[in-house]
Amino acid sequence: QVQLVESGGGLVQAGESLRLSCAASGIIVRFYTMGWYRQAPGKQRELVAAVTSGGSTNYADSVKGRFTISRDNAKNTVYLQMSSLKPEDTAVYYCNVWRDGYAYWGQGTQVTVSS
Numbered sequence: 001q002v003q004l005v006e007s008g009g010g011l012v013q014a015g016e017s018l019r020l021s022c023a024a025s026g027i028i029v030r031f032y033t034m035g036w037y038r039q040a041p042g043k044q045r046e047l048v049a050a051v052t053s054g055g056s057t058n059y060a061d062s063v064k065g066r067f068t069i070s071r072d073n074a075k076n077t078v079y080l081q082m083s084s085l086k087p088e089d090t091a092v093y094y095c096n097v098w099r100d101g102y103a104y105w106g107q108g109t110q111v112t113v114s115s
Contacts, residue, residue: 002026002104004095009109012085020080020109022095029071032099034078036069038091038111045094049080062088085113 008020035050049069
């Protein structure tokens with residue numbers, strides 16, 4: 001059973017930083033492409049960042065240069081370091097992995113950035 005548990009969200013002011021964590025069980029994160037998505041009220045869920053099994057990363061244009069995705073293989077955890085946060089980054093952030101044609105999601109963690 002795949003489980004993804006996000007943590008680290010909160011309320012911050014614009015310009016501050018947060019680090020989100022995604023602790024995985026039922027999979028070994030270094031063998032999969034792991035992604036962070038976000039969904040703001042009234043908007044579709046969008047990909048923020050992803051890291052492949054080979055370690056390649058990709059980012060949404062809106063977060064390039066501000067966010068960094070990484071993983072700790074020993075802890076089987078994926079992180080999203082978010083810096084220079086903006087009010088438009090406010091959303092629920094979800095961790096994601098595809099396995100055997102099925103998408104697994106965590107419960108999400110709320111990030112709110114005040115101006």
